[in-house]
Amino acid sequence: MYEHVVIVGAGQAAVQAIETLRRNRFAGRVTLLGAEAALPYQRPPLSKKYLAGTLPAERLSLRPASFYEQHAVQIRLGRRVEEISRSAQRVRLDDGADVAYDALLLATGSRARPLAVPGAQLSGVFSLRTIADADRIRPVLTRGGRLVIVGGGYIGLEVAATAREMGMDVTVLELAPRVIERVTCAEVSAFYAAEHERHGVRIVCGVRIRAIAAQAAQERVRAVLTDDGTEYPADAVLLGVGALPAAELASSAGLPCEDGILVDEYCRTADPAIYAAGDCTRHPSPRYGRLLRLESVDNAFEQGASAALNLLGRPTVHDKVPWFWSDQYDLKLVIVGVSAGYDELVLRGDPAARAFTACYLRGGELIALDSVNTPKDQLAARKLIPARVRPDRARLADPGVPLPQAC
Numbered sequence: 330m331y332e333h334v335v336i337v338g339a340g341q342a343a344v345q346a347i348e349t350l351r352r353n354r355f356a357g358r359v360t361l362l363g364a365e366a367a368l369p370y371q372r373p374p375l376s377k378k379y380l381a382g383t384l385p386a387e388r389l390s391l392r393p394a395s396f397y398e399q400h401a402v403q404i405r406l407g408r409r410v411e412e413i414s415r416s417a418q419r420v421r422l423d424d425g426a427d428v429a430y431d432a433l434l435l436a437t438g439s440r441a442r443p444l445a446v447p448g449a450q451l452s453g454v455f456s457l458r459t460i461a462d463a464d465r466i467r468p469v470l471t472r473g474g475r476l477v478i479v480g481g482g483y484i485g486l487e488v489a490a491t492a493r494e495m496g497m498d499v500t501v502l503e504l505a506p507r508v509i510e511r512v513t514c515a516e517v518s519a520f521y522a523a524e525h526e527r528h529g530v531r532i533v534c535g536v537r538i539r540a541i542a543a544q545a546a547q548e549r550v551r552a553v554l555t556d557d558g559t560e561y562p563a564d565a566v567l568l569g570v571g572a573l574p575a576a577e578l579a580s581s582a583g584l585p586c587e588d589g590i591l592v593d594e595y596c597r598t599a600d601p602a603i604y605a606a607g608d609c610t611r612h613p614s615p616r617y618g619r620l621l622r623l624e625s626v627d628n629a630f631e632q633g634a635s636a637a638l639n640l641l642g643r644p645t646v647h648d649k650v651p652w653f654w655s656d657q658y659d660l661k662l663v664i665v666g667v668s669a670g671y672d673e674l675v676l677r678g679d680p681a682a683r684a685f686t687a688c689y690l691r692g693g694e695l696i697a698l699d700s701v702n703t704p705k706d707q708l709a710a711r712k713l714i715p716a717r718v719r720p721d722r723a724r725l726a727d728p729g730v731p732l733p734q735a736c
Contacts, residue, residue: 363404695719
């Protein structure tokens with residue numbers, strides 16, 4: 330049994346690991362090291378209610394300060410870990426301090442992917458990953474202002490909805506042929522594009538950004554320029570072109586990394602004293618037969634718990650069916666499972682009714698589901714997909730038939 334567990338990173342995976350350790354009577358020391366000054370907090374509201382100013386910062390915290398006191402967690406916030414010494418089993422912080430560990434859990438999360446074009450560093454150009462990012466963006470979200478969003482994924486579309494409801498002129502520029510192409514089918518993409526356009530958002534797909542132009546003799550953004558010669562005037566620009574795993578610390582310590590820190594099914598890295606969980610990891614999925622890196626609150630929660638159980642000497646395979654969600658306007662999209670590799674799509678309901686479900690099949694098996702304002706379907710799918718059900722196509726397509734009865 331380990332005597333001192335050190336956790337690097339202060340997000341959902343870290344908090345769940347702490348809770349799991351203490352709930353299972355781990356009596357050793359626990360130290361939490363976080364680069365941000367804030368207590369671990371929820372990130373999904375940053376693009377929605379927090380950005381809009383309708384959710385105060387104190388309500389973002391995953392747990393109050395008393396949680397860490399009650400669970401005897403030593404917290405060191407506002408300190409970045411610069412180096413891992415695997416031979417000495419110590420980490421070095423940016424203030425020069427060393428912290429020894431018996432077991433190390435890396436929960437370093439992810440960071441915004443940069444856009445490598447001229448002008449990306451101009452004033453008025455933003456990314457959104459942290460509270461500090463949201464605090465910088467909020468003052469520019471003024472009624473009548475012009476916001477150009479580069480990227481039509483979750484973050485881009487959520488901010489587009491928030492900004493539009495605040496009265497901004499919003500344009501979304503997407504390199505791919507359609508929005509949210511990476512995570513959903515063409516039918517769901519088309520539905521969301523139409524919804525945004527109905528709310529007054531301009532969406533342009535299949536465009537490549539050439540540069541971000543500055544105002545004359547200033548360092549502030551003026552417009553976004555595309556390869557086809559079009560200029561999109563902007564008072565502010567949000568870069569929402571994806572996320573990269575924060576794996577540099579692990580890589581510099583010699584741990585294998587490939588689009589994330591490589592872990593086994595027990596959340597272990599190549600070093601038996603070092604585990605990893607959350608957005609920073611790439612893990613094997615027996616269910617989907619490949620390595621997955623998931624940017625998901627649910628995955629961070631589940632993998633943080635699995636890592637903690639394995640630290641306790643209770644072998645626990647991490648192979649949960651993941652789920653994701655996105656709130657835009659009055660629409661809730663919930664994705665259950667991973668649809669990559671599907672060979673058949675069945676729609677339940679009519680997108681025109683603003684409540685429908687896209688069911689993804691592979692070899693007749695239900696492998697994933699997109700639910701738009703259909704909560705009963707997504708709740709059922711969380712049990713049906715792990716059970717590897719093979720639904721009847723006709724019944725599956727009938728929204729009047731409860732999903733479990735179609736399987």
